[in-house]
Structure formats: structure tokens, C-alpha cells
Amino acid sequence: MDDLPESDAFGAMCRDYHEGGDAFEVIERDDGFVECPAGPELYFSTPDEWSALGHAAVEWAEGHVLDVGCGPGRHALALQERGHDVTGIDLSPGAIGVARDRGVEDVQRYDVADAADLDGLFDSAVLLGNNFGLVGSAERAPEVLGSLAEATTDAATLIASSLDPLDTDDPAHLNYHERNRDRDRLPGRIRIRTRYRQYIGEWHDYLHAAPETMRDLVEETRWTVDAVEREGPRYVAKLHKA
Amino acid sequence: MDDLPESDAFGAMCRDYHEGGDAFEVIERDDGFVECPAGPELYFSTPDEWSALGHAAVEWAEGHVLDVGCGPGRHALALQERGHDVTGIDLSPGAIGVARDRGVEDVQRYDVADAADLDGLFDSAVLLGNNFGLVGSAERAPEVLGSLAEATTDAATLIASSLDPLDTDDPAHLNYHERNRDRDRLPGRIRIRTRYRQYIGEWHDYLHAAPETMRDLVEETRWTVDAVEREGPRYVAKLHKA
Numbered sequence: 001m002d003d004l005p006e007s008d009a010f011g012a013m014c015r016d017y018h019e020g021g022d023a024f025e026v027i028e029r030d031d032g033f034v035e036c037p038a039g040p041e042l043y044f045s046t047p048d049e050w051s052a053l054g055h056a057a058v059e060w061a062e063g064h065v066l067d068v069g070c071g072p073g074r075h076a077l078a079l080q081e082r083g084h085d086v087t088g089i090d091l092s093p094g095a096i097g098v099a100r101d102r103g104v105e106d107v108q109r110y111d112v113a114d115a116a117d118l119d120g121l122f123d124s125a126v127l128l129g130n131n132f133g134l135v136g137s138a139e140r141a142p143e144v145l146g147s148l149a150e151a152t153t154d155a156a157t158l159i160a161s162s163l164d165p166l167d168t169d170d171p172a173h174l175n176y177h178e179r180n181r182d183r184d185r186l187p188g189r190i191r192i193r194t195r196y197r198q199y200i201g202e203w204h205d206y207l208h209a210a211p212e213t214m215r216d217l218v219e220e221t222r223w224t225v226d227a228v229e230r231e232g233p234r235y236v237a238k239l240h241k242a
Numbered sequence: 243m244d245d246l247p248e249s250d251a252f253g254a255m256c257r258d259y260h261e262g263g264d265a266f267e268v269i270e271r272d273d274g275f276v277e278c279p280a281g282p283e284l285y286f287s288t289p290d291e292w293s294a295l296g297h298a299a300v301e302w303a304e305g306h307v308l309d310v311g312c313g314p315g316r317h318a319l320a321l322q323e324r325g326h327d328v329t330g331i332d333l334s335p336g337a338i339g340v341a342r343d344r345g346v347e348d349v350q351r352y353d354v355a356d357a358a359d360l361d362g363l364f365d366s367a368v369l370l371g372n373n374f375g376l377v378g379s380a381e382r383a384p385e386v387l388g389s390l391a392e393a394t395t396d397a398a399t400l401i402a403s404s405l406d407p408l409d410t411d412d413p414a415h416l417n418y419h420e421r422n423r424d425r426d427r428l429p430g431r432i433r434i435r436t437r438y439r440q441y442i443g444e445w446h447d448y449l450h451a452a453p454e455t456m457r458d459l460v461e462e463t464r465w466t467v468d469a470v471e472r473e474g475p476r477y478v479a480k481l482h483k484a
Contacts (some may be wrong), residue, residue, distance in 0.1 A: 024278040026268050034437045036266040036278045172440045195276045198414045 004094045009199035011013040011094015013040060014072045018098045023196070030191040030203065031179070034173055041073050042129075047078050053161065053236045054128070056229045058082060060159050060238045063123025066151060068112050069131040073099035080105065087122070089115065113143055116150035124157045128236070132160040133206040138186050138217060140205070145221040149241060158223055158239040164188075166235035186213060203223075211235055251441035253336015255282060256314045260340045265438070272433040272445065273421070275414055284371075285313050289320050295403065296370070298471045299478045300324060302401050305365025306392060310354045311373040315341035321368075322347065329364070351453045355385055358392035366399045370478070374402035375448040380428050380459060382447070387463040391483060400465055402480040406430075407450040409475035419463065428455060453477055 004012050010025070017023035017040035025039035031097035047054065058078050063085075067076045070088030072095050079086045080103070089110035090096050099107045110118065112134050115125070125148045127134060135141035148158060165177060165188030188208030194201035209217065211228045214237055218225060223239040246254050251265070259265035260442050261283035267281035273441045289296065291440035300320050307329075312330030314337050321328045322345070331352035341349045352360060354376050357367070367390045369376060377383035390400060407419065407430030430450030436443035451459065453470045456479055460467060465481040 012304075026276050026278065031440070032437075032442055033440045034268050035266065035439070197277070198273070198275045200274055 004199070005201055006199055008092050008094045008132055009194040009196040009201040010071070011097070012155040013044065013094075013194075013196040014092070014098045014198045015094045016100065017044060018072065027192050027196040028195055029031060029176070031176055033176070034050065051073070051231055053229055053231055053234060054078075055153060057126065057128050057159050057161060057236045060157060061124045061126060062157055063153075064120070066118070066122040066125040067113065068115065068125060068127050068148070069129070069134055070099055070104065070107060071095045071129070073102050073104040073107070075126060075128045076104040076107075077102060087118065087120075089118070090091040094139035113140075113147050115147045118151055120151045122139075122156065124159065125152055127158070127160040130162055130206075130208070130234075132237075135207055135209075135217065137189050137207060141207070141217045145218060145223055149222040152241065154241060156241050158241075159236065160214070160239065161234065161236040162207075162209050162214060163233045164210040164235070166210060167231075200228055211237060246441070248441055249444055250334050250336045251436040251438040251443040252313070253334035253338075253339070254441045255436070255438040256285065256334070256340045257336045259286060260314065260343065268437040270435050270437055271418070273418055275418070276313055279300075285316060293473055295471055295476060295478045297474055299368065299370050299401050299403060302399060302480045303366045303368060304336040304399055305395075306362070308357065308360070308367040308390075310357065310367060310369050310390070311371070311376055312341055312349060313337045314373070315346040315349070316346050317368060317370045318346040318349075318381060319344060321354055329360065331360070331363075340376065355382075355389050358389045364394045364398065366401065367394055369400070369402040372404055372448075372450070372476075372477075374404040374456065375450060377449055377451075377459065378447040379431050381460045383449070384462055387460060387465055391464040394483065396483060398483050400483075401455070401478065402481065403476065403478040404449075404451050404456060405475045406452040406477070407475075408452060430455070453479060 007187050013023045014024050023040045027035045065079050065084045065086045067086055067088040070076050070090050076086045088104050088107040096107050108215045135144045180189055190206050193203045215225050223242050224242045225237050225239050227238045229236050255265045255267050265282045269277045307321050307326045307328045309328055309330040312318050312332050318328045318330045330346050330349040338349050344471050377386045422431055432448050435445045457467050464483050466484045467479050467481050468481040471478050
């Protein structure tokens with residue numbers, strides 16, 4: 001049963017859900033705040049369950065697509081169905097195994113910061129399911145976005161979703177933003193880990209960025225924001241390479 | 243919004259669910275294992291959603307009932323509907339507030355070990371929803387069961403539910419049992435705390451005891467097990483005072 005490292009909480013959850021078991025996801029933030037978000041129901045959702053944002057994201061994609069943080073492959077599968085070649089990358093061995101088992105044709109274990117080392121140039125890169133957050137922080141964003149610029153063609157499209165962290169009145173979140181500002185960090189930078197049963201993921205930084213923050217962050221990169229579709233706090237942005 | 247102590251994770255969950263919000267419960271064990279059990283859906287369930295065990299438990303109750311660890315009151319309300327006077331006790335301020343708001347007529351903040359200090363003698367005491375676990379450990383059980391003996395009439399009935407911890411093939415649980423045995427503890431003694439959003443409950447011992455373990459534990463008390471109804475790992479036992 002247990003070929004996954006204890007740190008692959010995300011992958012163990014994906015594996016168990018994929019195998020028909022109960023599964024859940026606990027996200028723990030470094031201030032002690034915990035959540036049980038939609039979890040596997042979201043990661044395994046199909047396009048008929050998506051809002052307009054998800055549909056816009058896959059419609060914007062062109063050619064050979066790099067799906068960054070593909071998880072069990074909901075976007076990769078939808079893109080394949082639309083006729084795209086897709087390469088998925090993820091750090092979770094469990095999620096990679098599930099994505100392959102579900103039919104994602106090319107899935108590799110890669111950090112987004114190393115995307116430039118992948119073979120071939122992609123026509124699009126997608127950071128969906130809030131995965132613009134994988135830039136981690138203002139400091140790390142240029143490296144990640146630069147890597148994606150190197151991994152893609154000159155006419156490439158980048159499609160990135162995030163949520164506006166300031167679109168909340170929850171004191172637990174507002175206090176966390178304030179703590180971040182006191183440390184000269186962007187308010188929506190969260191340090192989190194995934195927990196699932198005995199599995200405990202590694203702490204990592206994830207960035208929720210309002211559209212204007214995304215525009216600021218890409219300014220010093222080769223990317224430019226062309227369009228934003230928004231639904232409440234969530235949005236998806238289309239960027240092109242300048 | 244926040245009149246509850248940060249340690250009242252259980253009560254905050256009950257309050258938010260009662261007020262119509264999303265709510266969930268994370269149970270964290272001291273080995274790092276986490277679960278998201280049924281949580282509020284279970285604590286707020288109504289008798290039409292219960293299995294035969296829950297019905298047996300409320301049918302066995304007699305006269306004025308002490309509901310130990312009443313939470314938001316699902317058993318207390320069902321007992322009131324059946325014509326019983328009920329006194330609920332719980333340690334969670336949030337749960338107590340919700341139980342009162344839902345119509346439980348007498349709810350007090352009391353530790354089960356202090357039940358003997360309550361006014362009046364009860365005809366029955368109930369430890370439902372696995373709340374036999376509130377005895378905590380083999381060492382603490384005589385004090386808790388003795389307190390319930392003092393709080394009740396000579397002809398009193400005690401109704402207690404638990405689950406057989408050995409009825410599992412889950413390695414995460416089997417390993418925990420082994421760790422307990424190595425420390426001369428009953429295998430089903432778990433040290434846990436509840437987490438919900440920014441709320442973190444206090445660590446406490448909770449005991450899952452097989453029926454034969456329950457029989458052993460009550461041997462040195464005034465209680466005797468008369469009947470056990472079992473469904474899979476779960477069971478409810480009826481005890482009388484010898």
C-alpha cells in the first residue's frame with residue numbers, strides 16, 4: 001500500500017480518492033489556521049462542473065501546453081480532449097501516478113523553476129487552480145516566470161489563475177495579511193503545508209495575488225497581462241510574451 | 243463575532259454550522275495523524291439519520307437523564323422529545339450556547355469527573371457518540387465512572403457507546419496501538435485535539451475500548467454491563483448499578 005513518501009500528503013490523498021476511498025485535504029497555514037477545502041472533489045472535477053473561468057482558461061490555450069502543477073490532471077485531460085499535446089509537471093509522486101493512470105500522456109516530476117530544462121518549447125504554459133501561487137513570493141516570481149519564458153516559444157501564451165487575497169472580510173485572513181505587511185511581504189503570501197492522515201507535506205510559500213499585483217510582478221519579466229476574467233475573488237489571466 | 247476562546251475549536255465549529263456556515267472538524271492525533279470526520283453533519287444529525295445503535299441508546303434511557311459531553315445536543319433533543327428531563331454537560335462554551343439555542347432545556351459547563359457535584363440524582367447517564375471515550379484512560383476511568391455513580395440513583399442505568407479499536411486493518415492505527423502497548427497503555431487510548439480554522443483545542447486523552455475492555459474497566463466500579471448492541475466496530479452498552 002505505501003510506496004509514497006510520508007511527505008506526499010497531496011499524492012496520498014489523490015491516490016486514495018482515485019482508488020475509490022474517502023479522502024480529504026487539510027491545509028495548515030504557519031499561523032495555525034487550518035482548512036478542509038473542496039480537496040479531491042475539486043482536483044478530480046470534470047469540465048461540466050467548472051465555472052466560466054475554467055472554460056476560459058482551457059480555451060485560451062494553444063498548441064503544445066505545459067500544465068504546471070498538474071496534480072491528478074483535470075486540466076491536462078480537458079486540454080487533451082480539445083486536441084492539445086500536453087506535458088504535465090508536478091512534484092507529487094502520488095499525483096503523477098494518478099495523472100498517468102487517468103490518461104495524461106506525458107507527466108514528469110519537475111519543479112516549475114526548472115521548466116526550462118524540459119525538452120522542447122511549449123506554445124502555452126498554464127498555472128491553473130490558483131497555481132500562479134507557485135511563484136511563491138515577490139522575490140521568487142522572476143525566477144519562476146523567467147523559467148516559463150525560457151520553456152516556451154516567442155509567441156507563447158501564459159494562462160494563470162489566482163485569487164485576490166484582499167477580497168475577504170475574514171479576520172483570520174486580514175490578520176495574516178497584516179503580519180505579512182509587517183514583514184515586508186505581499187499580503188497574500190501564505191506559508192502552508194498539506195496534511196492527510198499520517199502524511200505531512202513540506203512547508204512551502206504560495207502566493208495569492210490580486211490582478212494588479214500580478215501585473216506588477218510580471219513587469220520585470222518577458223510576460224504582459226492581456227486579459228483578466230474574474231468571478232468574485234477568483235480570476236484567470238491571459239499573458240503573452242513581449 | 244469572536245466571543246469564544248481560541249481553544250474552543252469544537253464550539254466554534256458548532257456555532258458556525260448552526261449559523262448556517264460551512265464548518266468542518268479536523269481531529270489531530272499526537273503522532274501527527276489527522277482526520278476530517280463527519281463532524282458537524284454528525285453532531286447535528288436527527289434520529290431519522292441514525293442507525294439502530296442510536297435508537298437503542300435513547301430507548302434504554304430512563305427518567306431524568308444526564309447527557310455527558312452533549313455537544314450541540316442531538317441526543318438531548320431526542321431524549322426531550324421522548325418525554326425525558328435532560329441535563330446536558332459539556333466543556334465547550336460554543337457547543338453549550340448552540341445546545342441552548344436549539345432547545346436543550348438544561349445545559350451546564352461541567353467536567354464529567356465533577357458530575358457528582360451537580361444538583362439532584364439522575365436516573366440515567368448517557369455517554370453517546372463514542373463518549374465512553376471521556377473516561378480517557380484505564381487510570382482515569384474509575385474516577386469518571388465513580389463520579390457518574392455518585393451522580394445517579396441506586397437503580398440507575400448507564401448507557402455508553404464506543405468503538406472497538408482493534409477492528410481495523412489500517413496500519414496507521416495498528417502502529418499507534420503498538421506504540422500504546424509499548425507504553426503500557428490500552429491500545430485504543432488516543433491523545434487528540436480538535437482544530438477548526440484558527441481555533442486549536444487542548445490535547446486530551448480519549449479511549450476507544452472494545453466491549454471486553456469496557457467490562458474490565460467497570461469491574462472495579464459499581465457498574466455492570468448488561469447488554470451490548472454492536473454494528474461493525476461500533477457498539478452501545480447498557481450498564482446498571484450493582
